Amino acid sequence: MRLLNTTQVGFQVSVQLNSSDQGMTIFAPTDNAFNNLKPGTLNSLTYQQQIQLILYHIIPKYYSLSDLLxxxxxxxxQATGQDGGVFGLNFTGQGQINQANVSTGVVETRISNILRQNFPLAVYVVDMVLLPEELFGNKTAPTGAPAPKTSRSSDADSPAADGDHNTSAGSSVKGTSLGFVLGFAWFCCSVVSYLS
Known part of the structure; x- marks a missing residue:
């Protein structure tokens, strides 16, 4: 919620849901989606790029699952137009079984669950963080298990210490980002409930 407030994205969503007849579609990555990011992926982004990544998970129009197909x-x-990039998502799937995949050009994942699909707001769970090609396209896909660290004399630098104490910078940002996505979905549902 703090990140929603500091970036003004929460306010932007509230205003858009109140003033638009187009609605909104949000993609919410799971805990595992953030855990599978390469350590430091989110820390390597500037503040503006972090906002773009957040906005990349939002389509400024309501889409049912069948509409996406x-x-x-x-x-x-929502990230489109900032710094000149297109920031688009591509959808494929089987309409008859109501299953959809979303691709960014860097990652491809399936829409694994529907949290909400009532106009003006649709919220879908995705199994990966949607990484825009405009930010991650020239790099290798920053997903999967982290590479083993080289051994160091300090136990505090070991992977086990980082995992046990959750002290790495990447872990704190992942926790913040997960909180953001969950808080964002909660915020949007609250706004829609208030409007109903």
Whole structure:
């Protein structure tokens, strides 16, 4: 919630849901999605890029799951237009079984669950953090298990110490980001409930 307030994204969503007849679609990564990011991935982004990453998980229009399968790819996200990038998502799947995949050009994952699908707000769970090609395209995909660290004399630098004490910078940002996504989904649902 703190990140929503400091970036003004929460306010932006509230205003858009109150004033638009288009609605909104949000993609919420799971805990494992953030845990599978390469350590330091989020820390390597500037403040503006972190905002773009957040906005990349939002489409400024309501889409049901079947609508996503019929959409003309790429579908523009809220991050589009900032610094000139397209920041689009591509959707594929089987309409008859109501299953959809989302691709960024860097990662591809499936929509694994529907949290909310009532106009004006749709919230879908995804199994990976959606990494925009505009920010991550020239790098190797920053997902999967982290590379083993070289041995050092200090126990505090060992991977076990980082995991046990949750002291690495990447872990704190992942926790903040997960809190952001969950807080964001909660915030949006609260706004829609208030409007109903």
């Amino acid at each position: 019929l959409a003309s790819n790429p579908v523009r996200t």
